[in-house]
Amino acid sequence: MSDSNIKKGNEQLAEQATHPDDSGYISIRIRERIRQAGARFHANDNIARFIEPGELDQLQQEVQDKMQAVLSSLVIDTDSDHNTNETAKRVAKMYLREVFAGRYTEAPQVTEFPNIEKLNELMIVGPIQVRSACSHHLCPIMGKVWIGIMPNEHSNLIGLSKYARLVAWLMERPQIQEEAVKHVADLLMKKVNPDGLAVVMDADHFCMQWRGVRDMESRMINSVMRGSFLNDSDLRKEFLSLIRAR
Numbered sequence: 001m002s003d004s005n006i007k008k009g010n011e012q013l014a015e016q017a018t019h020p021d022d023s024g025y026i027s028i029r030i031r032e033r034i035r036q037a038g039a040r041f042h043a044n045d046n047i048a049r050f051i052e053p054g055e056l057d058q059l060q061q062e063v064q065d066k067m068q069a070v071l072s073s074l075v076i077d078t079d080s081d082h083n084t085n086e087t088a089k090r091v092a093k094m095y096l097r098e099v100f101a102g103r104y105t106e107a108p109q110v111t112e113f114p115n116i117e118k119l120n121e122l123m124i125v126g127p128i129q130v131r132s133a134c135s136h137h138l139c140p141i142m143g144k145v146w147i148g149i150m151p152n153e154h155s156n157l158i159g160l161s162k163y164a165r166l167v168a169w170l171m172e173r174p175q176i177q178e179e180a181v182k183h184v185a186d187l188l189m190k191k192v193n194p195d196g197l198a199v200v201m202d203a204d205h206f207c208m209q210w211r212g213v214r215d216m217e218s219r220m221i222n223s224v225m226r227g228s229f230l231n232d233s234d235l236r237k238e239f240l241s242l243i244r245a246r
């Protein structure tokens with residue numbers, strides 16, 4: 001980072017400090033609030049409730065300044081290289097507003113309708129295209145998710161698009177696939193309260209393709225079965241054969 005960039009970054013951080021005695025790093029204040037609440041802030045946790053209005057902009061600026069330092073340590077001349085001149089800014093925006101946005105924003109609003117007609121037939125949604133990142137290398141995970149729902153009279157019905165919105169909100173975080181699928185199942189159990197739920201995810205892990213073992217063929221497929229999908233092997237088979245046919 002050039003001296004002028006460092007100075008600019010420091011001035012911006014100083015301006016952001018609302019208390020004269022804090023370091024100016026908004027991430028420190030947010031972390032402190034989370035710790036005081038006894039909450040967790042792993043890569044796949046949502047921390048939106050600890051971020052006050054306007055603070056996400058400050059956090060993005062902090063990430064930008066630190067990303068600029070990473071580029072500088074990579075010995076990239078971001079001052080004269082027109083291609084990387086604004087890379088720190090782009091990457092900060094991409095992390096906070098796009099690929100990891102599920103950490104920093106509240107869950108999408110979902111209208112829940114009562115199951116007036118007492119529907120109890122298998123319903124399948126998918127393939128829902130999903131984009132996530134592994135928490136080990138922050139490399140993309142790109143894949144598909146299928147959801148099977150067996151409602152009962154106590155279930156809520158939610159709009160079809162809401163499955164995709166909820167799944168996207170959970171996926172836009174660094175994580176491992178096993179936990180991602182479990183989180184999808186937990187959230188849908190809470191929202192829909194079905195008799196049974198099945199979630200299958202099939203994804204490419206770029207940390208195995210772009211780098212590391214550089215295996216372009218292998219993928220990860222995993223599933224979570226709850227309630228009647230666990231207890232009723234015919235239902236499970238019907239679900240799996242219907243998604244296989246797609």
Ligand SMILES: Nc1nc2c(ncn2[C@@H]2O[C@H](COP(=O)(O)OP(=O)(O)OP(=O)(O)O)[C@@H](O)[C@H]2O)c(=O)[nH]1
Pocket residue numbers: 134135136175176177178205207208211212213
């Ligand atoms: N179980 C699981 N592993 C994952 C997932 N995404 C990435 N990984 C793996 O996480 C592992 C991280 O392993 P490490 O040994 O700590 O890192 P590394 O030395 O860079 O590993 P290599 O990829 O083998 O070069 C790698 O084997 C990845 O393939 C996931 O969703 N689930």
